[in-house]
Amino acid sequence: MSSIRTVFVGAVEGSLVALEALIAAGRAPVLVVTLPPESAHRHSDYVDLARPARKTGAAVHFTTNINAPETVEAIRAAAPDLTMVIGWSQICREPFRSVARLGTLGYHPSPLPRFRGRAVIPWTILAEETTSGSSVFWLDEGVDSGPIIVQRLFPVAHDETARSLYDKHKQALAEIAVDALDRIARGEAAGTAQDERLASYCAKRTEADGLIDWREPSEAILRLVRAVGDPYPGAFTFDAGDRIVVGSACALAPHGRHIGLTGQVQGHTERGFSVLCGDGITIEVTTWRGSPDGRRPKVHARLGPCRRPA
Incomplete structure (x- = not known):
């Protein structure tokens, strides 16, 4: 199995699921970037990633701004081949995205290119969707618009709740996070371009x-x-x-x-x-x-x- 040096960015339940799956598959990151505990209030589903990261020997960098110069520099010092952003609400600017040699992967809980944007799980239920999906894709300058590396689709039940749909996404994420790295290690890094004609956008919810x-x-x-x-x-x-x-x-x-x-x-x-x-x-x-x-x-x-x- 080809070795890829990764930096992992996240701070929520799904982040922990992906991180643990990567660790179990022998693809632990060299650095984990996450929110400090005192900023846990930013996410209702916040989890502490520092503990599992340190158990594997990974370094930990706390930040509230993924684009801050000191955060970008910490990632650069880790000399990553790849950066993975799973469960982080800020837009990743070009200086951040360009640090890793291969680029930056993102995760989105929707069947991209549909349902780009914010609050996807609530909007999926409110829009009475019958199918959803989890996507790992290359981050670019757009909003959830980069080429898709891997995607898993699944049905949405008529009585789906935010928790049950969230859990479906977590189950899919545990699989596709590892699958994405395996594909890149095999040289299958190009991904599939999204069809802009099918794109839709979810508004922020408060x-x-x-x-x-x-x-x-x-x-x-x-x-x-x-x-x-x-x-x-x-x-x-x-x-x-x-x-x-x-x-x-x-x-x-x-x-x-x-x-x-x-x-x-x-x-x-x-x-x-x-x-x-x-x-x-x-x-x-x-x-x-x-x-x-x-x-x-x-x-x-x-x-x-x-x-x-x-």
């Missing part, structure tokens, strides 16, 4: 985008709950000023069963409480957090605020 608008149809609300939950901040609402994060919910009663105001708590259930949605269908909130002492909102309380005026 925590505030998880606000539930109870005037929406029940299916849309349930989809939002599934799309932005663990490992992300979650869908949320307010009960008399208390922020409630909805962890899971399901359809409960058909249109017309409950007559009331949208966003109004219709009753308490064995597992939680029921809320009337904009299409007249009632959903059951089965897990939640944030309310004082974990109690249910009062029956007939109206949750909000809504995004549209009454």
Whole structure:
């Protein structure tokens, strides 16, 4: 097996999966670049890569800016053949990308060229996609636009959650991270150019985008709950000023069963409480957090605020 000196960049759950797979395959990096622990708040799925890196004898460089001159210099000092960026949210500028002799690989949790950009896992669920995929590709000056080295496709279930889809990507990543290095070691480094005619772009999402608008149809609300939950901040609402994060919910009663105001708590259930949605269908909130002492909102309380005026 041809030896390739790699520098590995990452800071999230998927980064750890890829790093451990590379180590197990005998392709441990010589340097790991990651976030310092005090910056863990930047990612809801942050993981510590320093410990597994040091166990293999790899050096560790902490940074909050992948393009900082001192970070680029630390990578240059490691004399890498290849840099791998897996789980890092900043754009990698040309000085960074040009350090390694062979170039820089990136990873994206989508079937490139579709779904380039940010917040891909939530958008995949919100867009009701039936297929997703994980891609390892060459980083260039564009956004997730370089030639693809290896890609794995898989189905998206009708009830997919952010966590279940994230885990599918992690499973695929463990395979394709090693596969990509093996292909490059065999001299198969060119990759396949992306078809720009098929490209689509995902907008950035913030925590505030998880606000539930109870005037929406029940299916849309349930989809939002599934799309932005663990490992992300979650869908949320307010009960008399208390922020409630909805962890899971399901359809409960058909249109017309409950007559009331949208966003109004219709009753308490064995597992939680029921809320009337904009299409007249009632959903059951089965897990939640944030309310004082974990109690249910009062029956007939109206949750909000809504995004549209009454």
